[in-house]
Amino acid sequence: MRVEQALRLLPNLEALLPLRGLLLTSARPDARVQWGSGGPYLTVGKREVEPGELARSMGRVLTVVTEHINALFGAYIAALECQERGDAPGAVSALMGAGRLEETVGRLSQAQAWYEVSLALAETLQDRHPEIETLLSIGRTSLAAGEYAVGARHYQRALVLSEAEFDRGAAVDASVGLGDAAFECAAWAGAQAWYSRALRLSEAAKDRLRLGQIEHRLGLLARREGNLAGAGEHLRRSREHIEGLDAAGAARDMARVLDAQGELDAALGRPGPAAGAFREALAWVRRDQHDPALDVSIRLHLAELLLATGRWLEADEEMRRAEQLAITSNQPRGLVRIYTALGTLRGRQGDETGFVFFEQAIALCRAFEGPAVDEARAFHAYGVFRQVSGNPDEARAHLERARDIFRSLGVEAEVERVEAALANSHDVDTPAAGAG
Amino acid sequence: MSRTVTRSAQSTTNGLVPPTRAATGGVRVLAVGGESGPGPLQSLRQWAPDLGIDLEWAADLPRATRLLAGGHWDLVLAVLGDRSDEELTWWVDALRAAHGGTRLIALADRPSMGLALRAEKLGVLDLLALPLKREALATALARVRSAATEVALPLPPGEGDTEDHYALVGQSPAMLEVYKVMARVASSTATVLILGESGTGKEVVARTIHQHGPAATGPFVAVNCAAIPENLLESELFGHEKGAFTGAVARKIGRFEQAGGGTLFLDEIADMSLALQAKILRAVQEREIERVGGGESIPVTVRLIAATNRNLQEAITQGRFREDLYYRLAVVTIQLPRLVDRGDDLLLLIGHFARLFGARYRKAIDALSDRALELLRNHQWVGNVRELRNVIERAAIVVSDGTLRSEHLPDELRAEEPGVPDHTSGALPTLAEAEARHIARVLSHTGGQIGAAAEVLGIHRNTLTRKMKEYGL
Numbered sequence: 080m081r082v083e084q085a086l087r088l089l090p091n092l093e094a095l096l097p098l099r100g101l102l103l104t105s106a107r108p109d110a111r112v113q114w115g116s117g118g119p120y121l122t123v124g125k126r127e128v129e130p131g132e133l134a135r136s137m138g139r140v141l142t143v144v145t146e147h148i149n150a151l152f153g154a155y156i157a158a159l160e161c162q163e164r165g166d167a168p169g170a171v172s173a174l175m176g177a178g179r180l181e182e183t184v185g186r187l188s189q190a191q192a193w194y195e196v197s198l199a200l201a202e203t204l205q206d207r208h209p210e211i212e213t214l215l216s217i218g219r220t221s222l223a224a225g226e227y228a229v230g231a232r233h234y235q236r237a238l239v240l241s242e243a244e245f246d247r248g249a250a251v252d253a254s255v256g257l258g259d260a261a262f263e264c265a266a267w268a269g270a271q272a273w274y275s276r277a278l279r280l281s282e283a284a285k286d287r288l289r290l291g292q293i294e295h296r297l298g299l300l301a302r303r304e305g306n307l308a309g310a311g312e313h314l315r316r317s318r319e320h321i322e323g324l325d326a327a328g329a330a331r332d333m334a335r336v337l338d339a340q341g342e343l344d345a346a347l348g349r350p351g352p353a354a355g356a357f358r359e360a361l362a363w364v365r366r367d368q369h370d371p372a373l374d375v376s377i378r379l380h381l382a383e384l385l386l387a388t389g390r391w392l393e394a395d396e397e398m399r400r401a402e403q404l405a406i407t408s409n410q411p412r413g414l415v416r417i418y419t420a421l422g423t424l425r426g427r428q429g430d431e432t433g434f435v436f437f438e439q440a441i442a443l444c445r446a447f448e449g450p451a452v453d454e455a456r457a458f459h460a461y462g463v464f465r466q467v468s469g470n471p472d473e474a475r476a477h478l479e480r481a482r483d484i485f486r487s488l489g490v491e492a493e494v495e496r497v498e499a500a501l502a503n504s505h506d507v508d509t510p511a512a513g514a515g
Numbered sequence: 516m517s518r519t520v521t522r523s524a525q526s527t528t529n530g531l532v533p534p535t536r537a538a539t540g541g542v543r544v545l546a547v548g549g550e551s552g553p554g555p556l557q558s559l560r561q562w563a564p565d566l567g568i569d570l571e572w573a574a575d576l577p578r579a580t581r582l583l584a585g586g587h588w589d590l591v592l593a594v595l596g597d598r599s600d601e602e603l604t605w606w607v608d609a610l611r612a613a614h615g616g617t618r619l620i621a622l623a624d625r626p627s628m629g630l631a632l633r634a635e636k637l638g639v640l641d642l643l644a645l646p647l648k649r650e651a652l653a654t655a656l657a658r659v660r661s662a663a664t665e666v667a668l669p670l671p672p673g674e675g676d677t678e679d680h681y682a683l684v685g686q687s688p689a690m691l692e693v694y695k696v697m698a699r700v701a702s703s704t705a706t707v708l709i710l711g712e713s714g715t716g717k718e719v720v721a722r723t724i725h726q727h728g729p730a731a732t733g734p735f736v737a738v739n740c741a742a743i744p745e746n747l748l749e750s751e752l753f754g755h756e757k758g759a760f761t762g763a764v765a766r767k768i769g770r771f772e773q774a775g776g777g778t779l780f781l782d783e784i785a786d787m788s789l790a791l792q793a794k795i796l797r798a799v800q801e802r803e804i805e806r807v808g809g810g811e812s813i814p815v816t817v818r819l820i821a822a823t824n825r826n827l828q829e830a831i832t833q834g835r836f837r838e839d840l841y842y843r844l845a846v847v848t849i850q851l852p853r854l855v856d857r858g859d860d861l862l863l864l865i866g867h868f869a870r871l872f873g874a875r876y877r878k879a880i881d882a883l884s885d886r887a888l889e890l891l892r893n894h895q896w897v898g899n900v901r902e903l904r905n906v907i908e909r910a911a912i913v914v915s916d917g918t919l920r921s922e923h924l925p926d927e928l929r930a931e932e933p934g935v936p937d938h939t940s941g942a943l944p945t946l947a948e949a950e951a952r953h954i955a956r957v958l959s960h961t962g963g964q965i966g967a968a969a970e971v972l973g974i975h976r977n978t979l980t981r982k983m984k985e986y987g988l
Contacts, residue, residue: 083744107964114898115713115824116782117741124744129966131976333577355584358609362576365605369598392908400608435742442744472765 082106083124086446096186099446100409101140105132119395119425120432122418122439123406147184151177171201171209178216185412187224187450191217211240211249218256222263225452228489231260251280251289258296265492267304274300288329291320295336302343314340331370334363338377345384357381371408375401379420386424394424411447415440419457426464434468437461455484459497466503475501542659543569546592547579559592562649566656580609588617590659594645595623599630607637607926620655622647628948629987632955638926665884667918670866683719684867685860689852693720700847701727706799708844709822711851714901717822718782720849725778730818733777738770741783749791750807753798759808771804774817784844785825785836796840819844854899861891861903868904869919872911880911882918890921890928951986954979958988 085102089095106126112118117125154177161169178193194217201210214237221230234256241249258273274297281289298313317336321329337360344353360377364370378401385394398421405413418440425433437457444454462478465471478501485493546559563570573579579591591610595602603621610617618640623630626642634642641655683694700707701724709717718737725735743751750759754769771779787795798804799819803812821844830836854861865883873880883891887910896902910923921929957968965983969976982988 081745083746087746112741112783113713114901115741116718116901117739117786118713118898118901120739120742125741127964129964131966135980351584355580358584359577359580361605362580362609365576365598365602369601390912392905393912432739432742435744435747438744438747470767473767476764 080128080130081124082126082128083442085128086124086442091446093448096447097140097144100411101133101136102128103411103414104407104409105129105136106406120435122436123402123414124439124442126406147180150180154180167200167204168206168209171197171204171213174200175209175213175216178220182216182220187220188448191220191224194220207240207244208246208249211237211244211246211253214240215249215252215256218253218260222256222259223450225263225450225488225490227260227263231257234260247280247284248286251277251284251286251293254280255293255296258300262296262300262303264490265303267300270300271297287320288324288326288332291317291324291336292332294320295332295339298336298339298343302339302346307343307347310339310343314343328367330363330366331373334360334370334373334377336360337363338373338380341377341384342380345380345387350384350388353384354381357384371404371410372413375405375410375413375417378404379416382420382424386427391424391428395421398424411443412449412453415443415449415453415457418443419460422464423460426467429468431468434461434464437464451484452488452490455481455488455490455493458484459493459500462497463500466500541567541569542589542656543587544571544590544592545579545582545588546570546572547576548572548574548594558647558649559652562652566649566653568656576605583609583617590618590620590640590656592620592622595621595630599623599626600633603630603634603637603639607639611926618659620652627987628951629955632952632986632988635930636927636955638928638930665886665920667882667884668888669882670869670880671863673866673870682867683716683723684863685857686863687852687857687860689856690860693849693851696847696849697724697727700724700849702729704729704818706818706844706846707820707849708827708841708847709820709849709851710827711822711824712853712899713824713897714899715824715851715853716900717824717851718780720851721778721780721782721820721822724820725780725818728778728818730777734774735778735780736770736774737780737782739782741786745788748787749794752791753794753804753806754809755807756809759806763808766806769804769806771798771815771817772813775815776817778818778820781819781821783823784821785823785827785830789835789837792837792840796837796843799840799843854896854903862888864900864903865891865907865919868907869911872908876911878911878914879917880914880919884918884920886921887919887924890924894928947986950982951988954982954986955988958983 082102086099089099089102103123105128106123107128108121109125109127112121112125154173158170158173158177161167161173174193174197178190178197181187181190181193194213198210198213198217201213204210214233218230218234218237221227221233234253238250238253238257241247241253254273254277258270258277261267261269261273274293278290278293278297281293294313294317298310298317301307301310301313314336318333318340321333321336337356341353341356341360344350344356357377357380361374361381364374364377378397382394382397382401385391385397398417402414402417404410405417418436422433422436422440425436437460440457441454441461443449444457458477458481462474462476462481465474465477478497482494482497482501485497544563559568559570562568571582573582579593582588583591591606593602593606599621606619606621610619620641620643621634621639622643622645624645626634626644631642640658641651643651643655683690697720707721707724709720711717721737722735725731738752740748750763750767750769752769752771754767754772755763757763757766781795784795794804798815801812802816803814805812827836827841827845831838831841854864865888869880869883891903891906898905906925906928907919909925910919913923914920954968954972957971958965965976965979969979972979
């Protein structure tokens with residue numbers, strides 16, 4: 080049975096998400112289709128699942144789910160016990176632990192729910208640090224979910240409190256978070272101001288890892304602003320700070336910096352060094368606990384580089400490797416990005432059947448309740464694809480959907496980009512447009 | 516523009532490929548050890564002068580990646596850590612991207628049979644057990660050196676347009692039979708059913724029939740029924756009216772209508788649901804269609820060509836394909852041969868694709884080494900011409916002069932090179948090794964489907980699962 084058929088028999092219930100994940104990771108490509116003319120269009124929906132195999136793997140998944148729920152229940156009981164003996168900070172800490180557990184497994188809205196409960200309690204405490212910590216956590220999960228305005232609001236509150244409490248570490252985190260929110264909304268000047276502030280605070284604390292992380296962000300920002308030389312300088316400094324650090328997660332940060340270096344080299348028209356940086360980034364990803372989401376992201380950038388240099392076959396192979404990784408490591412969000420990119424690739428090749436990738440990306444967003452921002456990006460790319468393939472009505476519908484989602488998220492920069500595409504669509508429709 | 520070309524394989528004149536550094540002696544080796552030092556590779560430094568190795572060492576993967584990007588290496592000796600399986604895949608990926616055909620020897624503490632089989636499948640030159648033995652390394656190095664002396668054979672010359680993606684190339688008896696049927700059917704408007712394994716060129720045949728038929732001036736519209744999500748296939752074929760379903764934002768003209776006055780090619784037709792088969796049958800019989808959500812019957816004048824890689828008779832018996840539709844489609848049937856049954860067509864196709872991709876990547880490829888030809892001849896080509904096309908395109912990307920050599924072929928193909936030593940024992944395989952190898956082969960054939968593999972092996976799936984666990988597969 081195909082995954083697309085199996086998914087149709089599974090109601091869209093939150094409680095069944097682990098089963099949906101199991102379906103994804105158990106999916107295997109149909110060897111007969113792989114070399115067939117349908118091979119280039121294979122998506123996870125066209126993979127095969129065996130009910131028997133699902134049944135056999137179910138025990139393992141149920142154990143993980145049970146352990147997770149056990150830990151959540153445990154955290155809740157711990158919070159109750161703390162409350163009963165008047166230890167409200169302890170209760171906040173237990174609730175925060177539950178939120179972190181949810182965050183670790185990618186359940187962002189559930190994590191936010193725990194953090195909200197924690198925040199309500201933390202606000203009643205005299206010590207403001209638990210409240211700051213909770214606000215930072217809500218900010219982080221909101222940004223991850225693409226809710227940038229919500230994230231910024233919480234980071235702002237965290238910043239005010241941390242400054243009042245002279246908590247420099249938290250002030251750095253809040254400033255970085257505010258910078259990230261501004262960055263995602265393309266408010267470059269705002270992002271620059273927040274990152275610079277965070278950098279100054281970190282320099283005083285001589286926290287090399289944090290300095291490296293902020294320089295990395297400044298590098299990304301400079302590249303977005305078109306200041307490629309400045310971006311290179313920030314990334315060089317970032318590497319200097321992080322290289323040689325044994326701190327947990329340092330290898331992952333190094334991978335991120337090299338990934339950014341690869342993108343910068345690509346922008347500078349240096350495909351060789353860019354590919355080298357991406358490959359080295361993939362090597363760093365392997366050093367710590369493997370982060371499949373980061374691995375997928377780097378591979379996508381590598382594929383984009385290959386695509387830009389006309390190496391379509393290799394781009395396709397790289398995306399397929401990323402797809403395999405995303406499937407086996409249960410990364411539906413990564414898959415959405417991959418299929419959006421594959422659809423775009425097929426569009427550039429003038430291949431109309433490439434629409435199947437966008438359909439799959441959107442279906443995955445819905446089946447796995449991914450962040451709305453991913454769905455908006457898929458609709459945006461789908462709209463452009465349909466524009467190029469000469470379907471203006473469908474193009475407009477997809478672009479309008481993308482615009483509405485971006486608008487609901489408050490991402491005005493993206494709204495403007497989509498509106499520009501919509502204006503193109505209007506030009507295509509109206510024969511008189513552009514004639515005069 | 517499609518065309519049918521038959522070419523004769525030219526007699527070849529041997530010419531020598533300039534020897535590489537490895538062929539003449541010095542093998543440039545990058546040894547990648549554990550995090551804390553060279554460890555098990557310490558003795559390598561002592562052996563290096565005697566073995567003719569130019570050795571460098573990297574402590575970890577990131578450093579190794581930098582060194583790899585910085586120069587040409589004949590061989591990487593990588594010590595695998597705790598996650599040996601993942602690391603092996605990482606290395607194969609990394610070396611695939613490194614131009615120049617760098618080979619990999621993986622070193623592992625007591626390598627499991629599963630790891631050995633995986634290494635073999637991935638085309639790793641060798642998997643050696645730690646502690647490293649001098650003789651084992653010397654044998655592997657000899658293979659690197661011998662692979663570096665390949666003789667170039669000129670490729671058969673091409674004719675016509677090198678950019679023609681849809682040329683039918685071949686002169687084997689099996690293909691001549693196909694051409695005869697095509698010639699008979701092209702001038703009519705009869706429905707054609709093309710059968711053949713994946714990648715045998717069904718769409719190329721369909722295009723050629725269209726271009727030599729009465730509807731040649733009309734459009735050729737191809738629909739891949741296996742690629743399109745099941746719930747969208749109907750509207751893709753027949754179109755839909757605005758508001759027919761969620762997402763039907765505007766009226767859509769389906770492929771049947773788009774192909775009006777031309778040919779509609781329905782590829783992978785066996786992948787269609789029975790309900791949709793009934794609608795296709797109606798369209799074929801009555802020559803009219805209805806858009807989804809529309810009540811109006813729309814006449815369509817199209818020539819229908821269908822194709823599948825499945826056994827339709829079997830599908831009919833199992834109730835998965837309508838018998839009446841089969842007879843409607845199979846007015847004329849063309850059976851395409853597998854690539855392995857096409858003899859010297861292989862060389863003609865290699866020449867064709869080498870020119871096609873040589874032009875695309877701006878490289879003048881005019882020769883193929885003897886070893887590469889041997890590997891290509893010995894390959895099973897489950898993906899037929901499409902797989903060959905991919906292999907030659909990949910080779911065209913990485914080749915630096917005019918000769919395609921074995922080092923430009925995918926690792927999987929190079930893994931099939933005769934004389935690859937047994938990775939685990941070095942002697943005749945034990946019964947367990949042979950069994951593990953066979954299970955791995957069957958699993959690979961079934962795309963990892965345990966149920967299907969158990970069926971092929973004739974054992975219960977629980978037994979297979981147990982054996983897979985036992986052998987680390």
